[in-house]
Amino acid sequence: MNMRFFFWECLQRFTPSLIKGFGVVVEVTIIGFLLSLVLALVLGIGRMSKSRILRGIIIGFVELIRGTPLLVQLFYIYYVISLIINRIVGIQNAVNFTSVFAGILGLGINYGCYQSEVIRSAILAVPRGQTEAGLALGFSERKVLYRIVLPQAIHNTIPVFGNYLVMMVKDTSLLSCIAVSELLLRTQAYAAQTFQTVESYTYLAIAYLIISLPLARLVKIIENKIRIA
Numbered sequence: 001m002n003m004r005f006f007f008w009e010c011l012q013r014f015t016p017s018l019i020k021g022f023g024v025v026v027e028v029t030i031i032g033f034l035l036s037l038v039l040a041l042v043l044g045i046g047r048m049s050k051s052r053i054l055r056g057i058i059i060g061f062v063e064l065i066r067g068t069p070l071l072v073q074l075f076y077i078y079y080v081i082s083l084i085i086n087r088i089v090g091i092q093n094a095v096n097f098t099s100v101f102a103g104i105l106g107l108g109i110n111y112g113c114y115q116s117e118v119i120r121s122a123i124l125a126v127p128r129g130q131t132e133a134g135l136a137l138g139f140s141e142r143k144v145l146y147r148i149v150l151p152q153a154i155h156n157t158i159p160v161f162g163n164y165l166v167m168m169v170k171d172t173s174l175l176s177c178i179a180v181s182e183l184l185l186r187t188q189a190y191a192a193q194t195f196q197t198v199e200s201y202t203y204l205a206i207a208y209l210i211i212s213l214p215l216a217r218l219v220k221i222i223e224n225k226i227r228i229a
Helices: 007-046 052-066 070-089 099-125 128-136 141-178 183-194 197-228
Strands: none
Touching (some): 007 052, 007 141, 007 183, 007 197, 070 099, 070 141, 099 141, 128 141, 141 183, 183 197
């Protein structure tokens, strides 16, 4: 029985594929995270609306997303949503989501719903006196929210959002299940072709560490600077 390992050979042959997968992870993470921030802001502010109907819709949507696994959501977006749209429109293949688009959308929606609670909590954490002072100066409620309350709330949420960014990088591995050619899917393909299972998955773990550890360190530095400020 051959018990030798081929780490150097694997590194030479597998590195180009890993670099391409690394690029996909960066692309999906950046776009997905920006989408999640926009959605979090919209949902977080919407939760503060005076309209009971709007609040109810947002709460229902957020609880639906938070109550189901991200993997299930990715499958649903990739395989089901386009079918529903095509049947409503009545045209076959009128809409076809690419795997990357579905992955970005799934990550953005999932993380946006979780981050919306962070936004809402941060807004509520701003002292009520700030709002009252703004109203006393003649600002409208909307201007008080966007010019006084929201900037302070977002400032306080930066460290938390940084942690979510690191988590999203790791969760991109789930996109392999909907055929996104990121790191995990490329590793599975390489291991299946070469039978270098130990070597390829070891380099996969190292690749995620190369992304996650510096990013986590950067988030920690930013968090410390915010505390000092």
